[in-house]
Amino acid sequence: MSSKVRVRFAPSPTGPLHIGGVRTALYNYLFAKKHGGDFVLRIEDTDQNRFVEGAEDYIIESLNWCGIPYDEGPGKEKGFGPYRQSERKDKYREYAEKLIESGNAYYAFDTADELDEHRKDHEEKGKTFIYNWHNRQKLKNSLSLSQEEVQEKLDAEEAYVIRFKSPQDETLQLKDVIRGDMEIDTNILDDKVLFKSDGMPTYHLANIVDDHLMEITHVIRGEEWLPSLALHYMLYRAFGWDAPEFAHLPLILKPQGKGKLSKRDGEKMGFPVFPLEWKDPKSGDISTGYREEGYFPEAVVNMLAFLGWNPGTEQEFFKLEELCQTFELERVHKGGAKFDPEKTKWFQQHYMQQSDNAYLADEFEKELHKKEIKADKKYIADVVALIKERTVFVEDFWEQGYFFFVAPTSFDPKDSKKAWKEDTNELLNELHEFLKTVNNFEAESLQETVKGWIKSKEIGFGKVMMPLRVALVGALQGPDLYKIAEFVGKDETLSRIKKATETLS
Numbered sequence: 243m244s245s246k247v248r249v250r251f252a253p254s255p256t257g258p259l260h261i262g263g264v265r266t267a268l269y270n271y272l273f274a275k276k277h278g279g280d281f282v283l284r285i286e287d288t289d290q291n292r293f294v295e296g297a298e299d300y301i302i303e304s305l306n307w308c309g310i311p312y313d314e315g316p317g318k319e320k321g322f323g324p325y326r327q328s329e330r331k332d333k334y335r336e337y338a339e340k341l342i343e344s345g346n347a348y349y350a351f352d353t354a355d356e357l358d359e360h361r362k363d364h365e366e367k368g369k370t371f372i373y374n375w376h377n378r379q380k381l382k383n384s385l386s387l388s389q390e391e392v393q394e395k396l397d398a399e400e401a402y403v404i405r406f407k408s409p410q411d412e413t414l415q416l417k418d419v420i421r422g423d424m425e426i427d428t429n430i431l432d433d434k435v436l437f438k439s440d441g442m443p444t445y446h447l448a449n450i451v452d453d454h455l456m457e458i459t460h461v462i463r464g465e466e467w468l469p470s471l472a473l474h475y476m477l478y479r480a481f482g483w484d485a486p487e488f489a490h491l492p493l494i495l496k497p498q499g500k501g502k503l504s505k506r507d508g509e510k511m512g513f514p515v516f517p518l519e520w521k522d523p524k525s526g527d528i529s530t531g532y533r534e535e536g537y538f539p540e541a542v543v544n545m546l547a548f549l550g551w552n553p554g555t556e557q558e559f560f561k562l563e564e565l566c567q568t569f570e571l572e573r574v575h576k577g578g579a580k581f582d583p584e585k586t587k588w589f590q591q592h593y594m595q596q597s598d599n600a601y602l603a604d605e606f607e608k609e610l611h612k613k614e615i616k617a618d619k620k621y622i623a624d625v626v627a628l629i630k631e632r633t634v635f636v637e638d639f640w641e642q643g644y645f646f647f648v649a650p651t652s653f654d655p656k657d658s659k660k661a662w663k664e665d666t667n668e669l670l671n672e673l674h675e676f677l678k679t680v681n682n683f684e685a686e687s688l689q690e691t692v693k694g695w696i697k698s699k700e701i702g703f704g705k706v707m708m709p710l711r712v713a714l715v716g717a718l719q720g721p722d723l724y725k726i727a728e729f730v731g732k733d734e735t736l737s738r739i740k741k742a743t744e745t746l747s
């Protein structure tokens with residue numbers, strides 16, 4: 243590649259960024275980093291009706307949370323700004339007019355009602371109305387009307403749009419890095435509106451003009467934009483500009499495999515489809531996000547990377563830096579990518595196990611604070627090391643390890659029934675007396691001591707160990723029991739045994 247790679251993520255701020263949008267951003271980011279290029283954020287907000295307050299901030303925060311910040315964009319001016327299309331309004335008219343001058347576009351004065359009439363007429367005859375070479379001469383535009391008539395209308399400030407003049411009888415050759423070469427017969431294309439009567443450009447015009455002015459070399463975007471590719475090619479040609487390379491990413495499908503993944507699928511099946519929580523400014527409705535559900539960004543990024551791409555090896559765990567080196571557009575699939583919420587959990591579990599205990603201890607400490615529990619950082623980190631393998635989310639730490647911080651407030655009825663036999667209380671009382679005499683509560687030593695005691699009593703281990711676990715934990719769960727005793731200490735161990743014998747029988 244000769245010129246510097248420049249890619250852009252160009253969302254419209256019409257609501258929270260869907261997880262599919264995050265994937266598009268991620269692939270752009272990876273491609274840019276792999277080739278030492280720039281990752282630009284451009285806000286496509288020309289459709290004022292669909293503008294949603296807070297959406298832009300949400301997009302930026304999502305990228306930051308994923309660890310894929312943009313190099314250039316709103317607030318990071320690098321000479322190609324402004325990066326919000328609403329702040330570039332004036333440029334677009336100038337380019338639309340250039341196309342009129344070169345004969346590639348024209349004014350169209352047909353009203354919405356008139357166009358509706360044409361549509362109905364055609365339907366009645368079993369045909370579809372397409373505004374293009376078929377019938378543009380019969381419609382009200384600067385190709386069918388005389389120059390004077392057009393000028394009159396313009397002077398009278400009659401509402402108009404500017405349409406692209408699609409060529410007739412041509413076969414366009416389109417290229418896509420993922421999909422290969424495609425051919426399109428221009429006769430089926432309509433004369434798309436480039437400039438609207440409200441003085442704003444449409445997506446097509448603004449997008450092409452900006453990609454050109456911002457020197458974008460590769461357009462990586464969702465498959466839903468593939469039908470626009472022919473028009474975009476024709477626009478580049480009409481302007482006399484070199485087109486960038488295009489790559490259209492596969493659709494993200496429902497977990498069942500059929501149809502596009504939607505917000506509702508997430509709600510129904512209980513998984514987020516947004517990176518971060520989103521509160522709708524109008525309805526106040528809250529949609530949960532991966533961050534709020536306790537996922538680590540590494541897990542979400544790894545999952546998204548594989549949603550439409552694979553490295554061609556068996557390796558499945560990739561951190562961002564590694565993805566930046568390995569990612570190739572050529573290895574992105576054409577076919578839809580099935581969304582698999584369980585797989586995301588699997589990635590999360592992996593990154594949980596990989597996480598640094600000190601970091602996890604910090605996170606767990608926040609949970610403990612909420613419960614007004616204070617504990618030494620080192621102690622929390624040691625607990626984390628013991629129970630980590632049983633957890634997927636930071637939230638699980640409490641359930642898996644509350645007994646390291648507080649005595650059980652209740653005893654699981656099923657487990658205590660299983661553990662308690664007729665002579666259990668008597669045995670535990672004896673153990674209590676015995677443990678009073680033991681000074682070394684360090685797990686290994688304690689194990690030896692207790693084992694020796696059980697042996698001397700000539701009884702089965704379960705008879706003591708099961709009720710002892712219920713006494714210390716409140717249920718038949720948790721890591722090594724001697725470790726728990728060591729961690730909570732002698733006094734606490736004795737007090738929990740006592741409490742259990744007083745409560746259970």
Ligand code: GLU
Binds near residue numbers: 252286445463464
């Ligand atoms: N504004 C478009 C969107 O919301 C951008 C499409 C493109 O990348 O060309 O996805």
